Amino acid sequence: MGLLKQCEKWHEQDEHRKIIDALEAVPEELRTADIDMELARAYNNEGNPDTLEGRNMLKKAVRLMQTHESELSETYSWNFRMGYAYFYLDEEGRAIEYFEKALELHPGDDPKLNTRQEIEDFIAYCHKFITLPQFKNNFRERTAVAWEAFANNEEKLRIIMDEDENHERGAEIVAMCEDILALAFEEIAFEIGLNDSKYEIILTPEGNRVNLFQLVYFQKHAPAEVLKHWNIVVGRQPAENIGMRIDDLDIAGEDVCVWLKQSEENRFEISAYCEKLQKLLNEDINRVWWILTTLTDQILGEIPHMWLIDAFDVLDAPKEEEFILLSDLPDELRVRGAELSIDPESYLESYTAYELKPIEDTDADLRLDTVVGSTACVPLINEYLCGENEYMNELHSEGAVGGFFCYPLDGFDGENRSQQIFDFRDKLEERLTNDDALEALTFIGGATGLYYGYVDFIAWDLEKALNIGKEFFDDTDLEWAGFHVFRRDAGTVFLKGRGKTDAGENSALSDSSLNIHEETGSLLSREDIEILDSFDEGISGYFGKMLRWIEDFVENGVKEGRFTEEQARRDLKIALWYAFACNNLDEYYYYYKAAQWMPASEENAKGCAVWYYRYSVALMYCGRLNEALEYAVKGAKEEPDYPWVWLQVGKLLSHFGDKSGAIEACEHGLALEPGDYEFLTLKREIEAGDTLEQMEYHWINPEADQALQQGLDEDADDKLRSISCIRVDDEGLDRFWEIFGQNSDNYIKDDPYCHFRYMIREQWVELVFRMNEAGMSKLKTEWLEKINTRLMDGSLLVYDVSEDLFGILDTVMINLDCSTELIYKLPEDDRYFRIFLNPDGTINEDAHRMEADTAAGEQESSENKGVFVGFVLLSEAEWDKEQFIRDLKDKWNITAEEDDDEEKREDSLIFETGNMMAAVSLIPAPVPDGEAEINAENNYMWPDAVETAKNHKAHIIVAVLSQGEEDLIERGKLYAKLTAACCRQKHATGIYTSGVVFEPHFYEDFADVMKTGDLPLYNWIWFGLYTGERGMCAYTYGMDLFGKEEMEVLNADAEPKELYDFLSGIAAYVLEYDAELKSGETVGFSATDKHSIIRSEGVALPGMTLKISYEPAESNSENTKGNKDFSTGLVN
Secondary structure, eight states, X not given: OOHHHHHHHHHHTTOXXXXXXXXXXXXXXXXXXXXXXXXXXXXXXXXXXXXXXXXXXXXXXXXXXXXXXXXXXXXXXXXXXXXXXXXXXXXXXXXXXXXXXXXXXXXXXXXXXOOHHHHHHHHHHHHHHHHSOOOSSOHHHHHHHHHHXXXXXXXXXXXXXXXXXXXXXXXXXXXXXXXXXXXXXXXXXXXXXXXXXXXXXXEEOTTOHHHHHHHHHHHHTOOHHHHTTEEXXXXXXXOTTOEEEETTEEEEGGGOEEEEEEEETTEEEEEEEOGGGHHHHHHOHHHHHHHXXXXXXXXXXXXXXXXXXXXXXXXXXXXXXXXXXXXXXXHHHHHTTOOOOOOHHXXXXXXXXXXXXXXXXXXXXXXXXXXXXEESOHHHHHHHHHTOOHHHHHHHHTTOEEEEEEEESTTOOSTTHHHHHHHHHHHHHHHHTSHHHHTTEEEEEEEEESSEEEEEEEESSHHHHHHHHHHHHHTSOOXXXXXXXXXXXXXXXXXXXXXXXXXXXXXXXXXXXXXXXXXXXXXXXXXXXXXXXXXXXXXXXXXXXXXXXXXXXXXXXHHTTSSXXXXXXXXXXXXXXXXXXXXHHOSHHHHHHHHHHGGGGGGGOTTOHHHHHHHHHHHHHTTOHHHHHHHHHHHHHHOTTOHHHHHHHHHHHHHTTXXXXXXXXXXXXXXXXXXXXXXXXXXXHHHHTOOXXXXXXXXXXXXXXXXXXXXXXXXXXXHHHHHTTSSOOHHHHHHHHHHHGGGEEEEEOSSSSEEEEEEETTEEEEEEESSOHHHHHTSOHHHHHHHHHHHHTTTTSEEESSSSOEEEEEEEEEOTTSOXXXXXXXXXXXXXXXXXXXXXXXXXXXXXXXXHHHHHHHHHHHHHTTOEEEEEEESSSOOOHHHHHHHHHHHHOOOOOBOTTSOOOXXXXXXEETTEEEEEEEESSOOGGGHHHHHHTTOTTOTTHHHHHHHOOEEEEEEEEESSOOOHHHHHHHHHHHHHHHTTXXXXXXXXXXXXXXXXXXXXXXXXXXXXXXXXXXXXXXXXXXXXXXXXXXXXXXXXXXXXXXXXXXXXXXXXXXXXXXXXXXXXXXXXXXXXXXXXXXEOSSSSOBEEEEEEEOSSSSXXXXXXXXXXXXXXXXXXXXOOOTTSOOOO
């Protein structure tokens, strides 16, 4: 079979990784267009857009296919696969062009191709998302992530640069920086080095003004901790005596002749000639152009180059007129009155005024009615008017959007109509340049047309930008207002009025508006709120379920495209329930989660004291007391009739020394809730001068609180631990650092925990205190000294799990109750295991046993992989060797030929077939230790299994060994064939394999499926069934032979046959397609049938297993982007 035919077969079997491995191994010089297209298809199918590796595969597919554009651009497959790759890279603007071309070239009905309807669906989806772009991470978020990564790695970067005295690690330094910047930019040019006493990164726009806006935004968000050591510069800086080395040539400014022509005020055109580059010019004019423009950047500065030079022409012969040297260009420009500013922001604030001949047709595209305008970004205006989208595609690929607000002018009338129009636009511009708006967008100009007004911007966070616009227009008398991207082929999103977008969706702001339930005003429906309310039983376990429900609701909604995470975070009702659940869990970590979640919804919390109260409580328990007081006071002002916010105000005012204000707050509360236990108790404590911690050491219920105060509450210690995180004990913190300070480095606090690197016997270990700094300051000094002594003596650095398995200490996690978790790394790979210590330093045996079993189990699982051994139970200690050889040949066409050099024995048969060795041996005794009888109890389908196993007198061992890299499936097939042949032995009574004893005819019948090309699943895997506490349960036994984890389904509401078929279907898929199921993902039999996967300690089996949910997770009925499963979504 030829390679491409084999790849086609693998494609049909969804084995895309095999295609990639095979075709990547083909030398580049031997690759054809057909091979590259097959490889690109595999990249597309294997590329998961939600992972970095997957996105890189999709990009590789694009790059690979682009090399064949000239020969394949008029073919269906090339266009469809290009569109598919861009689609899943969230570049719908580029994808739509290729999908439209693919639709035009579609060859008609072909079961191997995507249908015309499927392509039309792709196009509709693209149109929807170029009209209203939605990103997994917008550019504002990408910027924050990139700077966080840089801050975490910049010290390492500085160390490498300091140590690299011989400049041998340049590639490593650049690669490190490139990986970080790639978190924000799909493509970026930069330079890195030292400038005097600081390290420096120069971000270069490469002459692209649109790109410059992004770089300036990115630069302005560099965190202070980075700027301590780094200069972040936009644009190459001018330098004297600069030069470039190209191949064997040194090129300097003195080597280049320049003819300068002034086109208008402060605008010039350059013609350049370089004798040294003439040979290269004949070979590669583009490279010469790049050399000379880059050298001009370095002599003039990149920003002045962009600002002053309109055109740059490379000459193949010198002009006769007088010239200057490129090195003298800065002085010549100054003589001509030009200012050589290197400030990119000043350059971007320079506007170009323009006039157009307006089209009077009211149905013409927006902006074609423009009379006059001004812009700081000419390229976007020009592209829009020309119907081109390249700049927009580049912005879109990085989570940014160029667009404009539009609104009708027919409401402006009277003698001063023009002034009214300009005043209105000025007010809108003022709103878009406020500090909060600058986080979301950059204003770039505007225009006035015959019918409409336009205000232009680049959005770094489109959702926030549109909310700002919607809020502004809602306060005006305009009939309607909308948003339009700088694409002629996109629709309009109406922010006010009209009620329909041009894309055909109801919209006030975005598609997510459709998911706001009218009766609740929230993404949560009335039924959702009833579910949440049902969790409120006052028990922490129920609050945990409540929190998990909310997080699942948000995660699923985002995955299904019903809303974004940011929209969910801004939802007031979700925020209230989220904080309610977290605060009632009463642990520092959950207070931290609430404090992180709440700020996004503050803009919607006006008049809602409950929001301010819950946020204030979360802040207080995170030790952020000033902010807690600020929000409590705000809540009391927003809704003074809500009593419990006054409780919070009273406690915090008392803490900060305002006793009279605190008493007054209590009086407010008592006026609203006369005789309330909490307010009366608080008032007494304020008068007594109690601490904030003492005021918090209460329960709401009077009887429960009395038990707490009398020391009768079993949860008292938990309560004290959460309270310990409210306020830092300065003396305790000093004592802490006296113990740990000498060997610590890179301390980070309250994020959410406190952690630092700690040197133990010349080995760095990460110490994590699962608490904030306040909690850390309350840990007992005596205990800290003991754990530090134990760490420093090195006794914990290495831990032996077994004779052959040990781990090296990587991380120490210390909890508020002084229990400790030690995380060890296995030296041979990236696996980890944990050891748990009780507060007294002894090992927590239960937790340790589970963890040790897991580590050993993983090793055992890997050792079992490929070991195919089973036992044929015999009623007599006899077998017919010759009959077995005949049966093997007749039934399976396998010739068993023993080695002539080996002594032949009647009780055994050893032979080779392919790269495998088969061994079949008679053992004239029962299987030892009653093992067969014990495992026979597992066979619920054969009532006589146990009795048959008890009566067996001998057995045949069947084994298959590999002498090479034979496929596990082939090894398993041979094993099943050998065992099935043994079933025909006269005295065969049972087959003991896969943790169970099979009836011989059952085993043989199921082995026969191999004759039709199917896998002998039921010969390999036993599917155990039993009744659990709340439903039917099932498990697999035998998956580990194929290097796969065993699976379990627990407490399913299903008939045994339904559950059996369900689990066997998934097992068949895993083995047939060599699939890897991962915890946290889903598996299903269609695009909408999703069953969750969780890896945890086995219930029916030892070690770790994969728990598959029987009830499918709720899923949007329509095919949503990014939801790929094993039965849909293949690229053809």
